[in-house]
Amino acid sequence: MLLKFTKMHGLGNDFVVVDAVSRKVYFNKAQIERLGDRNRGIGFDQLLVVEPPSNPDMDFRYRIYNCDGSEVEHCGNGARCFAKFVLDRELTHKRVIDVETKRGQIQLRVQDDGQVCVDMGEPSFVPADLPFVADGLADLYPIDVAGDIFELTPVSVGNPHAVIRVEELSDAMVEHVGPLVEDHERFPNNVNVGFMQVLSSDEVNLRVYERGVGETQACGTGACAAVVAGIKQGWLAPEVLVHLPGGDLRIAWQGPGHSIQMTGPAEKVFEGQIYL
Numbered sequence: 001m002l003l004k005f006t007k008m009h010g011l012g013n014d015f016v017v018v019d020a021v022s023r024k025v026y027f028n029k030a031q032i033e034r035l036g037d038r039n040r041g042i043g044f045d046q047l048l049v050v051e052p053p054s055n056p057d058m059d060f061r062y063r064i065y066n067c068d069g070s071e072v073e074h075c076g077n078g079a080r081c082f083a084k085f086v087l088d089r090e091l092t093h094k095r096v097i098d099v100e101t102k103r104g105q106i107q108l109r110v111q112d113d114g115q116v117c118v119d120m121g122e123p124s125f126v127p128a129d130l131p132f133v134a135d136g137l138a139d140l141y142p143i144d145v146a147g148d149i150f151e152l153t154p155v156s157v158g159n160p161h162a163v164i165r166v167e168e169l170s171d172a173m174v175e176h177v178g179p180l181v182e183d184h185e186r187f188p189n190n191v192n193v194g195f196m197q198v199l200s201s202d203e204v205n206l207r208v209y210e211r212g213v214g215e216t217q218a219c220g221t222g223a224c225a226a227v228v229a230g231i232k233q234g235w236l237a238p239e240v241l242v243h244l245p246g247g248d249l250r251i252a253w254q255g256p257g258h259s260i261q262m263t264g265p266a267e268k269v270f271e272g273q274i275y276l
């Protein structure tokens with residue numbers, strides 16, 4: 001079967017986006033891994049599949065797969081690219097789009113400047129929601145990583161994140177500690193690992209080692225998780241500019257009972273077709 005796709009990115013976190021509204025398409029794990037291979041396929045961090053909604057109150061449903069073939073609940077940068085894709089392809093003319101995901105319902109608002117603001121839903125700090133194995137509730141949780149102790153904040157923003165505050169960001173930290181935390185036994189479903197350097201109460205640097213991918217140039221849910229963790233710990237204000245290797249995101253959270261708002265760009269790179 002010849003598959004038509006669009007290559008997109010949000011701050012360098014790259015996607016292959018497929019229209020499964022106009023024509024049904026299903027992928028198995030081996031196909032996703034092959035398409036995601038940067039040498040033998042197209043290459044992407046995540047595959048996004050745009051489908052009709054199952055709930056008539058929603059505009060679309062979208063499925064998200066990491067390049068290792070695993071299906072995930074949520075993707076912040078993907079949500080913004082999704083909004084640009086359905087407008088560019090004229091699958092909708094709405095600029096406020098309600099979408100079903102594995103995580104639940106999210107709302108995308110396309111601004112006049114082309115940036116997309118995503119209502120990412122409410123975060124949870126309850127360990128069982130990630131899941132994260134813990135004896136009880138704490139502010140910061142110490143975790144033994146190959147003999148070194150790190151303190152982290154576990155956060156679910158629909159998908160699981162571990163946020164570690166560091167004084168300085170380093171390649172060694174992300175490349176060595178990232179994978180060890182990602183599949184640590186205390187995270188039975190694995191976890192996305194964010195390393196956050198606080199610059200001031202409204203500005204941070206962040207690098208994210210993503211579950212099922214490795215380090216990406218940006219992670220939208222990772223930026224949300226880092227900011228809400230920082231607000232919970234009393235380090236950050238309700239609106240924060242997050243500097244990621246691929247560019248900046250604005251994250252706002254007014255506290256418990258409120259959704260996280262994420263604003264940033266979405267870019268189309270090219271369209272193509274490939275045999276599945």
Ligand SMILES: N[C@@H](CCC[C@H](N)C(=O)O)C(=O)O
Binds near residue numbers: 075222
């Ligand atoms: N890049 C994404 C997150 C994608 C999913 C993640 N790797 C997971 O396994 O949960 C984002 O922008 O949020």
